[in-house]
């Protein structure tokens with residue numbers, strides 16, 4: 001189907017004089033002509049060139065646009081490391097309750113006891129789940145949590161007079177945000193190799209660990225979906241050198257209620273509330289990345305934190321060793337609110353069941369995918385696993401991981417994460433999450449195994465059912481165009497215009 005042609009024909013809905021609404025004539029008497037109140041050079045000499053459409057056309061335009069995107073509510077979304085789990089709709093209703101939604105962040109503690117109680121309890125829950133007693137809810141996402149924790153670590157070492165600790169060690173399988181956060185916090189980053197089993201190479205770690213080490217950032221389970229079984233040895237080793245251990249908690253979905261980072265030796269960790277505790281996070285946000293730390297680090301947390309005096313709650317700003325604020329007000333409260341609802345609904349047993357089910361689903365899918373793809377690290381895995389399609393790159397069709405992912409879109413599946421972690425060539429990282437049924441996992445596995453055998457042209461030109469197929473992703477990110485622009489008079493429609501209807505989504 002020639003989408004370009006249909007796009008231009010269907011796009012131009014505008015007809016002069018069409019309106020969604022009719023405003024009554026202005027009944028406010030003007031004491032002075034408009035031109036006397038507003039400087040001449042601020043006055044437009046003609047109305048803005050907006051599309052002129054009826055209400056039904058407007059509604060169809062936006063409804064059709066919304067249906068073009070994949071979301072967890074419409075499609076299976078096994079994006080590894082992103083924990084795209086179902087977002088219960090009840091949370092939306094609760095978060096919209098006027099008593100919470102209509103609060104203003106500048107209200108006094110006396111008038112906000114309800115939300116302060118909720119945030120205080122959220123701090124307690126996150127402390128309990130991590131085994132780390134002090135929590136800040138401020139960071140706005142996982143990466144922001146990493147940065148905040150590294151500032152806290154720097155403040156702690158400064159306070160102890162150990163400013164020579166300039167290095168942060170990071171495994172080569174870590175998410176890119178780990179070394180980026182360390183660099184942004186002013187540390188030098190040192191990469192620690194993984195062994196052939198996908199776990200931290202202890203000898204390499206020992207060779208890089210020194211008196212100048214400040215922090216070791218470890219992800220457990222790691223980004224290959226493997227539990228770092230030597231974690232206690234690692235944390236003891238770090239502590240024997242006076243260094244701290246940071247746990248990247250993006251993968252908490254695998255271990256809720258089963259083990260706690262504080263118990264295996266981590267000193268600090270972040271949560272991705274938008275992943276583990278179901279904040280809707282497709283499309284880039286908002287996130288929430290609280291951190292939990294040991295009590296000796298608590299004085300350095302960002303102020304304010306919520307405290308309880310008797311039966312009253314208040315914001316405590318009296319923290320002289322605090323690193324200061326890292327986010328306006330109290331963080332992304334809307335996402336914290338949804339996470340709170342999730343934790344309260346499930347309780348400790350329910351959270352444990354979430355992780356058990358997530359691990360079961362990942363292992364089932366791993367087994368099915370390994371019928372046709374290499375899974376370089378032997379299972380069992382935790383909540384996700386990494387397969388590789390490098391064998392297809394070597395055959396005469398030269399099929400890349402991205403070709404398979406694009407083709408999956410034609411069958412109504414969001415792609416797995418590709419090319420990450422970088423320690424696996426042509427990586428396909430899959431995280432099915434606990435909310436998916438066996439039927440969905442089988443349908444996905446059957447499709448991936450089937451398309452693997454398709455001809456090169458079908459795969460390399462995929463997707464065939466989407467209006468946007470293979471954008472230049474770097475350009476798309478760097479020159480993001482989100483606004484409609486009027487066509488130059490008599491000219492061609494602007495490049496970033498999109499059609500109101502088009503090719504159907506779903507299976508061909």
Ligand SMILES: Cc1ncc(COP(=O)(O)O)c(C=O)c1O
Nearest residue numbers: 081141142143175177248250287
């Ligand atoms: C392992 C890991 N660490 C850190 C992050 C960063 O989290 P955020 O996207 O919330 O900043 C991610 C995000 O995908 C991740 O997968």
